[in-house]
Amino acid sequence: MPILGGARLYGKAGPWGIGLLDVRTGGREQANDVAIRLGHDLLERSTIVAMFVDRSQSGMRSESGAGVDLDFPLLVSGHNVEPHFWMMGTRTNVASGKPLAWRISTDAPNDLVDAFVSLYSIDSGFNPTMGFVRRTGIWETTGHIDFQPRPHVLGIRQLDLTPIPSWDIITDRGHRLTHPSTWQTADFEWHTLAGELQSGDQFEVNIRRELDAPSEAFEIFRGTIVAPGRYWWTTGDVQYQTSSGRPLSGEAVISTGQFYDGHSTTAEVGATFRGGGHVILGSTYSVTSARLSAGKFTAVQTTGRLEYTFNTRTGFLGFVQFNNESQRADFNLRFHWIPKIGDDVYAVWNSGYTTDPSVPTRFPSRRVLSRPLNGALILKGVHRISR
Numbered sequence: 001m002p003i004l005g006g007a008r009l010y011g012k013a014g015p016w017g018i019g020l021l022d023v024r025t026g027g028r029e030q031a032n033d034v035a036i037r038l039g040h041d042l043l044e045r046s047t048i049v050a051m052f053v054d055r056s057q058s059g060m061r062s063e064s065g066a067g068v069d070l071d072f073p074l075l076v077s078g079h080n081v082e083p084h085f086w087m088m089g090t091r092t093n094v095a096s097g098k099p100l101a102w103r104i105s106t107d108a109p110n111d112l113v114d115a116f117v118s119l120y121s122i123d124s125g126f127n128p129t130m131g132f133v134r135r136t137g138i139w140e141t142t143g144h145i146d147f148q149p150r151p152h153v154l155g156i157r158q159l160d161l162t163p164i165p166s167w168d169i170i171t172d173r174g175h176r177l178t179h180p181s182t183w184q185t186a187d188f189e190w191h192t193l194a195g196e197l198q199s200g201d202q203f204e205v206n207i208r209r210e211l212d213a214p215s216e217a218f219e220i221f222r223g224t225i226v227a228p229g230r231y232w233w234t235t236g237d238v239q240y241q242t243s244s245g246r247p248l249s250g251e252a253v254i255s256t257g258q259f260y261d262g263h264s265t266t267a268e269v270g271a272t273f274r275g276g277g278h279v280i281l282g283s284t285y286s287v288t289s290a291r292l293s294a295g296k297f298t299a300v301q302t303t304g305r306l307e308y309t310f311n312t313r314t315g316f317l318g319f320v321q322f323n324n325e326s327q328r329a330d331f332n333l334r335f336h337w338i339p340k341i342g343d344d345v346y347a348v349w350n351s352g353y354t355t356d357p358s359v360p361t362r363f364p365s366r367r368v369l370s371r372p373l374n375g376a377l378i379l380k381g382v383h384r385i386s387r
Contacts, residue, residue: 017039017049049071054129067089068086082109090127097125099123099136103118105118105119139173168187189206201241202240208236214228231260234257249272255267270282304319315335343384345382
């Protein structure tokens with residue numbers, strides 16, 4: 001969806017915070033989107049926020065939504081505890097009534113024990129107007145409990161162990177999260193051994209158990225169709241990442257195990273070079289080889305990143321990504337200038353090019369540069385108003 005232009009205003013006055021966003025989109029919809037956010041501080045660090053969003057289109061009834069967000073970071077007996085609740089209702093042209101979505105959660109981000117648990121509810125027909133949700137008409141719960149001791153042996157700074165696996169479970173509104181036979185998707189991950197070394201290097205050995213229960217067939221890769229059913233599979237992975245404090249750092253991941261009704265293996269490597277305080281070069285390469293009853297495929301994805309800082313107020317960022325499933329290469333180029341502290345100017349160019357072997361003019365041919373799959377030039381300015 002092309003964005004023709006927009007404006008944003010945000011700031012704070014005493015305990016009050018305000019945000020306003022107005023965006024004009026083009027393409028088939030030709031819509032005007034507005035978001036208003038009003039917040040107020042509570043206690044020492046807590047906030048209560050009200051939000052309103054509206055989309056108006058010529059010849060159609062406007063779609064809107066309103067919600068509230070309550071966040072209460074607390075310190076209880078020297079431990080961090082953060083209850084959080086939000087709720088939003090929407091009114092759209094495709095759903096009757098005012099479908100609701102809400103989430104209640106509690107986070108306890110502490111050094112020895114880091115725990116989180118949440119419960120989502122999303123009504124059928126809920127549409128956030130600006131933004132998206134993965135699916136509607138569901139219950140969802142997520143959470144983790146991480147035990148993080150500091151043993152001070154074998155060069156280990158801190159371990160990250162999970163007494164029970166972290167979880168993400170979704171079921172539809174007509175069923176209960178306590179009944180595994182009705183789950184739509186589930187993802188459990190157990191850190192059998194993970195942590196950080198005194199050098200800053202990080203390591204993980206994980207076991208993962210996943211469920212997907214598609215009600216319709218879908219294409220997981222070109223020409224490979226997964227049939228409807230209930231699929232449980234288990235994988236294991238080993239990860240190692242060297243400290244980003246070094247001029248040259250790297251990461252490696254290898255994962256293998258079951259996948260739907262077959263088997264898959266994934267390997268990923270990456271490296272980052274930081275030189276002279278001005279330049280950062282990074283690249284990743286990932287390959288997945290899968291064999292299912294419907295066929296086999298090899299998925300490849302590679303990325304490249306260049307950051308160059310000319311001075312303290314001017315910088316350039318370039319990012320490129322290729323994957324053989326969509327047969328395209330995408331580019332993001334961004335120039336950032338700070339004319340004075342508090343103000344920012346951005347110029348961004350996004351473009352994508354086909355790598356399909358059946359197309360005569362495909363990337364990296366020079367002729368393809370005049371025939372992008374998509375392209376957008378974005379100019380953005382930020383000015384700070386202070387009293």
